[in-house]
Amino acid sequence: MASSEKNLSSFSGSNVGDVSKKKFGIVVSEWNEEVTEALFQGAYGVLVKHGVNRDNIIRKNVPGSFELSLASQWLAQQEDIDAVISLGCVIQGETKHFDFICQAVANGITEVGLKYNKPVIFGVLTTNNKKQALERAGGKHGNKGDEAAITAIKMLGF
Template sequence: MASFLDGSTNPTAPRRFAIAVSRFNAPITEALLEGATRTFVDHGIPADAVDVARVPGAFELPLVCDKLAATGKYNAVVALGCVVRGDTPHFDYVCGECGRGLMDVGLKHQLPIIFGVLTTDTMQQALHRADASSLNSSDGAADGDTEKHTPKCNKGAEAALCALEMTALLPAIS
């Protein structure tokens, strides 16, 4: 019979988290930050066990996440940002390098670096993915909406849940 390793989101030991959040598209990223911080507190993480570092844009997230991870103070780092497609290839470069950079940081430090960066075609899609009203649900997951492809949810809350799960799962593997 297979043995299943489970990463419960319930705190089992004191944990510390860092959140690196982009200032670019601030109305969106502030809503993501609110979702993440509220989710941590709702799951038993004291507010003073979560540190927030602000960066100019999504492209700067990997460097700051690397510095946060290198301190050894955190069980996970959550990266939050929002990049909306424009008329030039800039979107593709920023999104690709941000994602690759964050993955590299996680592998380098063997630490969960959670990708909470919205990469959307429109500002409306970003607004739906950073919706504050969805924070009233227990898990921050999509609540359904009339816009078929962009359900209202808060990806910041989902990123915090991912960090909680990964910080419980990795010790179970060790």
């Protein structure tokens, strides 16, 4: 279902276990910071709301979305990190750069989760314009950061 048809901040409360002692890494791209900071606030708020100790939420910033995969790997390889949430925003431009970055980031984040056998969540917006990004970072379509955090929580309860 497209996010234009579903609010990203609406999710089922089922399969949500006790995460009070779990440790989460959140990697945030600095590129499109207005959007990615809103994504972080959403993810952080959902984790805290579901009982995660604030000291167990580790934030790391990277320059852009392309760097999310490697930084996610650095966090995932730490045995005390239970799940990693990767947050970024890639907005379509005039060149094919968008396609290459989106594909590389999606593949990279997937590979990290498989390599370390732990949830590594793709919380990256890939939009046509800034307006669409803002609508999915706390705007009329909810917040992809909320969705990414609840996905991490649910995967830990799998």
